[in-house]
Amino acid sequence: MEPCFLTAAEAASRIEGGSLTCEELVRSCIARIEARDATIKAWLYIDKAHAIATARELDKRPRKSPLHGLPFGVKDMIDTADMPTTYNSNCYWQHRPAKDAACVSVVRHSGAVILGKTDTVEFAAAGRKAATRNPYNLGHTPGGSSSGSGAAVGDCQVQLAFGTQTGGSHIRPASFNGIYGLKPTWGVVSREGAKQYSGTLDTIGWYGRSVADLRLVAGAFQIFDVERDEPVSCRGLKVALCKTPFWDKAEAGTHRAFALASERLTKAGALVSDLTLSPPFGGMYEAQTTVMFGEGRAAFLSEHLAHGPALHQDFTDRAMNSKGITPAQLVAAYDLAAACRKEFDSLFGDFDVVLTPASTGEAPQGLHTTGDQIFNAMWTLLHVPCLAIPCTFGAQGLPVGIQIVGPRFSDARLLRIAAAIAPVIDVESKAVTERAA
């Protein structure tokens, strides 16, 4: 098997064992990108020579971290000191930050090889869409705004990549591209150097092709308690199925994924029950919209003043508060979110983990949309960790995942739970990957 098809954890293990060099791995990913990028268009920038040179250097040095030599993609609204950062905006084609974003610095200093910058919805917010196509069907979106990162990992062009989520920009592309994704608890990963949209919502996450991949990166970020090893068993695990107040938006693919995940977990001995959230949670989708647009006003004011009509109208609209968000609406949204955060955390005496849709279903057709964030926005506003797991395929042959959710700061436990249940839930995508390889 070509090294590009290995998961990050498999590749790390081979590098540690000496059966794979960092350079071989990076060259294999670059070869895959060269073969596929004209079709998938996941990347806005690649520096092949620099990546190979970095990998070669790493091969000479002692391995200090599990990320040593692993290729990493960076969503192009996250700053990199050695590559352009365009935010996929006409106003920033020439932009070269002087400093890595904090998250890039963390993985770079842990030995990751930054392969390049992945396409994104403009400023990870609105405006221009990514040119990226879904690797499972070129006529469909890979989701967004983390379009390029999701598709690049899904298409085995890179093992790991950063995405971000303000509404549903990280978990939804994971579902659409048949991959794993972690959106950590709000605040546990620094957002410094990533384009800001909403201080309350913006969260940096990462993609991989296994739970172990996600955990490698969580280790580099020294996520609370991630170093502790307390394996979880699927048998006896109390899983709460949460259809959310927005279940009427679920399409056939998500109906199928939800039913299959429940069935597979039950067969494996998990104790599966239904969770109905209390009525206030029904207001959380609207609250997330209020916060996103209310805070987007401040986020895009400087872009509006600096770029004027050269800036996409979507951002001028935000700066000018075209939705007319009022302070009273913002305060009500903040206070509702705070009450729901506390209530949601308190539910976890009765069960271990919440299982809930990751997207409305399969990736929609066309590149004019990146899909609906209805099954993601509430969780983002709740600040809770969300972990996407591939589950099945819909009628159009596109992947559909589910996500599991825990209380705030339970990221490490959520990774352990995912490690136990992913082999049970994710039985179809593995077959596809093996076929591809």
Place this chain on the structure above:
Amino acid sequence: MEPCFLTAAEAASRIEGGSLTCEELVRSCIARIEARDATIKAWLYIDKAHAIATARELDKRPRKSPLHGLPFGVKDMIDTADMPTTYNSNCYWQHRPAKDAACVSVVRHSGAVILGKTDTVEFAAAGRKAATRNPYNLGHTPGGSSSGSGAAVGDCQVQLAFGTQTGGSHIRPASFNGIYGLKPTWGVVSREGAKQYSGTLDTIGWYGRSVADLRLVAGAFQIFDVERDEPVSCRGLKVALCKTPFWDKAEAGTHRAFALASERLTKAGALVSDLTLSPPFGGMYEAQTTVMFGEGRAAFLSEHLAHGPALHQDFTDRAMNSKGITPAQLVAAYDLAAACRKEFDSLFGDFDVVLTPASTGEAPQGLHTTGDQIFNAMWTLLHVPCLAIPCTFGAQGLPVGIQIVGPRFSDARLLRIAAAIAPVIDVESKAVTERAA
């Protein structure tokens, strides 16, 4: 009078009327800096030629904003594209960001002239102190972390300057330097391009030498409702005096300022009463510390990994969570803060504004300390707007201010209230300024 001694609003009015050019104003500030900087040490970087050239250019262009031609200082943990940004850290002497921070971009595109970068506590957090001295007594601190901005405005070296507040870094220096300062509601000013410490707490504010100065800048940021003109009268204004749960930390200077402010307001016809906050507010100081250190862990991890032993131990301690902050403590602090925010806002049926200490008293002696944030930390965590007003002088001849506080997003109304009450409260510092001029 030399133009440097004008307030921002006075200077703006003269520029508008044609009796003062931008170049004359900037040259006057530069002359003041040249005369005083060896003593006060407020600046880490000044580009005189660039500032004069910019002012000269502005004199040729139509005036589009009240900030047109006004000199502005920028705390040196806020990025500037045309000047270094050192964070006052040994690790960043050579750092030159590629892009202005959002706040710098907003005032620059509103016509402000960025004079230079002001000294700061390292990363506006800990580590190395600013070299800046208090203009009222060189043996005393100007406060921190916004040390240089506070002293430069207080010493009439610049009309306006940015500071930031995570604990008490903005309002405390205002009190110590006898100036006005606004810490807006959390989230209404973008923090993009300012060094991050705590996503929950970090807030960008500005200093001036009058309420009108603060309002000019608030206008540039299009703060909610700031364009509405509803003057407030001191007569009949319901002012709640809040000693806070931390009153035992108040020193003689603050006792004096508090009594004088109350007396002056009462004489002017305000309805002054006492406000005792409910017991949960007593936990807000500790909660702020928990949040600051808990989030500081993520904020400084990348610096720790990138710079190793070259980084000041204070930041390695934060990255390594040397205080042992637990997820449970963080969640409890978040939930307490959310409950107190809601309760505090609800109090404003009974009165119009809260008046509370801005500092423990006069600036302490020595440059090894920047003073105590005990009277600021709770308000920062509450996310409410705080506006510092000079009030009196303590036994050592140093200024002591008070602050007024409103509910979240009442920034515009707080500015109007300040405009009504500042002439009543701030009767001593004006005399000093006029003497200096």
